[in-house]
Amino acid sequence: MAQKKAAHSEGFEREALVHLDTLYNVALRLTGNAADAEDLVQETVLKAYRAWDMYERGTNCRAWLVTILRNTFINQFRKQSKKPASVQFDSVEDVSIFESVQDRDPAGSFFRHIVDEEVTRAIQELPEDFRVAVVLSDVEGLSYGEIAEILGVPVGTVKSRLFRGRRRLQRRLYEYALEMGYIG
Amino acid sequence: MMTGWWLRRKRNRIKEAEAGRLDCAGIMERLYEYIDEELDDPRLVSAIRDHLEKCKVCFPQYEFEKAFLRFLAQRGANGAPPRLRRRIFQRLLEEESQS
Ligand SMILES: [Zn+2]
Numbered sequence A: 001m002a003q004k005k006a007a008h009s010e011g012f013e014r015e016a017l018v019h020l021d022t023l024y025n026v027a028l029r030l031t032g033n034a035a036d037a038e039d040l041v042q043e044t045v046l047k048a049y050r051a052w053d054m055y056e057r058g059t060n061c062r063a064w065l066v067t068i069l070r071n072t073f074i075n076q077f078r079k080q081s082k083k084p085a086s087v088q089f090d091s092v093e094d095v096s097i098f099e100s101v102q103d104r105d106p107a108g109s110f111f112r113h114i115v116d117e118e119v120t121r122a123i124q125e126l127p128e129d130f131r132v133a134v135v136l137s138d139v140e141g142l143s144y145g146e147i148a149e150i151l152g153v154p155v156g157t158v159k160s161r162l163f164r165g166r167r168r169l170q171r172r173l174y175e176y177a178l179e180m181g182y183i184g
Numbered sequence B: 001m002m003t004g005w006w007l008r009r010k011r012n013r014i015k016e017a018e019a020g021r022l023d024c025a026g027i028m029e030r031l032y033e034y035i036d037e038e039l040d041d042p043r044l045v046s047a048i049r050d051h052l053e054k055c056k057v058c059f060p061q062y063e064f065e066k067a068f069l070r071f072l073a074q075r076g077a078n079g080a081p082p083r084l085r086r087r088i089f090q091r092l093l094e095e096e097s098q099s
Helices: A002-015 A017-031 A034-050 A061-077 A109-113 A116-124 A128-139 A144-151 A155-180 B002-020 B024-035 B042-054 B058-075 B082-097
Strands: none
Touching (some): A002 A017, A034 B082, A061 A144, A109 B058, A116 A128, A128 B058, B042 B058
16 A cells, blocks of 8 residues: 555656646746745646546646646636636737848847846736747747647647737837847 | 548648748748648648748748747746745645545
8 A cells, every 4th residue: 555655656756746847837927926826836736646546647747737737727826806808909919020120130139138037027918828828839848739738729729829929929028128229 | 521521631732732832921921830840741841941941031030030939948937946846745745644
């Protein structure tokens, strides 16, 4: 009995706990603050631990964990009485900033001057749907298919959220870089 | 079943047509999928690669988008704080000793 229990937690540590950084990063982007993010990760890990026997070995453990995290966030942490307003269509935001910078900084070296806090803030300002897609794809390196599975949406939806989320993020960072004089 | 098969065939035809005549606007539309290696049609992939190699308009934007995504991968991550790690291990030990 004790042996079985030890094997249980060993497997969990080896397969699930290696994804703690991913969980924390996604939690931080969802909640917007470190204290809530830590609570959300702890809650997620405990749920996953208790459900570990249900986890199908050999399937995508990281996607499984992020799905639990996201559902926990929706059920327990999103305290607002209603879902955030659905994203307004604003096509200006979706235009690439490349045209504006191609003469002065085509390689985008201004990105390097932007401080971490500003990167965090810009990501945080994205609408939630876009933010989650961008973080899972561009920071955590998940595939479109994995993200679609986690969010329960078609791959086409992931593509368009990524497209628009990236463009908006670029624009926000570009505007900041202009203000700071990083673009000549 | 029939519908699925028919849709797939239709989609494939669209893909073929697309690969045949890709203009700059078409490239820009698929650029992220190309960079993310999410295009499943190898003909489309090579058509985009060929276009990018030759096109003075698209190539610099391709490089710019890649630089942006590299930047995000490097700067967007936040590792779990050691405090949280300790807290979770502690909590799991408690959980184990129960049950
Ligand atoms: Zn072109």
